[in-house]
Amino acid sequence: MKLAGSCHCGAIHFTLDSAHPYPFNRCYCSICRKTAGGGGYAINLGGDAASMSVEGREHLSVYQASIEGQTSPAERYFCRHCGSALWVYDERWPKLIHPFASAIDSPLPVPPETTHLMLSSRASWVPVAAAKADLQFDHYPEESIAQWHQRLGLSR
Template sequence: MKLLGSCHCGAVRFSLNSAHPYPFNVCFCSICRKTQGGGGFAINLGGDADSLKVEGEENISVYQAQLEGDQGLSPAQRHFCKNCGSALWVHDPRWPELIHPFASAIDTDLPAAPERTFLMVGSKKAWVPVDAGPNDKVFDAYPEESIAGWHQRLGLES
């Protein structure tokens, strides 16, 4: 599926191909919560890094989060619009073939997920509800199942 995305002010527009376009992965980690998640969480998708096309690249800044304790900087590079602050996507050089766009930056209509995965719930704040349904999965930390694995298990690859 081709995904089209943009920032709020329109200074950055991007597109990429995604075999994993269902917004199911609700992350409550402190990095997602503080850098992107107005609801106390963020949802990202999986995309093909080689297909990423960007207009307005000069308006993008990259943030690498400081990890807890003495772990140093996260290798994950969070791209955002330096004008309006919109979170756009995450790229991690450990998986160079992947881009993880934030569902909130995608303008294309996304398919509704038949179930959701709530992850890093151990990091969420008390004011944030976990609205898990009967088929949803809830994890205190990161689950072993990847975005691609979830789509494969449910037969939802496009």
């Protein structure tokens, strides 16, 4: 599926291909919550890094979080004008880009279940609105974005 996204002010527009377009996870870690999570969590998608095209690249900024005193290799891209969180890239998985569902302008498919992860970092004011079929994890689950899509027969 071709995904198109942008920042709020319109300075940055991007497209990429995604075999895993369902917004299936809610990450409650402090990094996602504080940098991109309007509901106390962020939702990441999976995309093909080689297919990514960006207009307005000069308006991008990158944030790399500190985790236990170490700089994370994950690069969180955002618009330096409006602050919109756009995507995460991590050199450990160079073929992947993880755009935030909140930055995608294309209609996204509705997931049949949701994975709530990093619940041990959840802010006390954030309720976990989990449906009966949803999975919940204090940390990261073993199942990847690709594996979740495959298990449910949703890969494109």
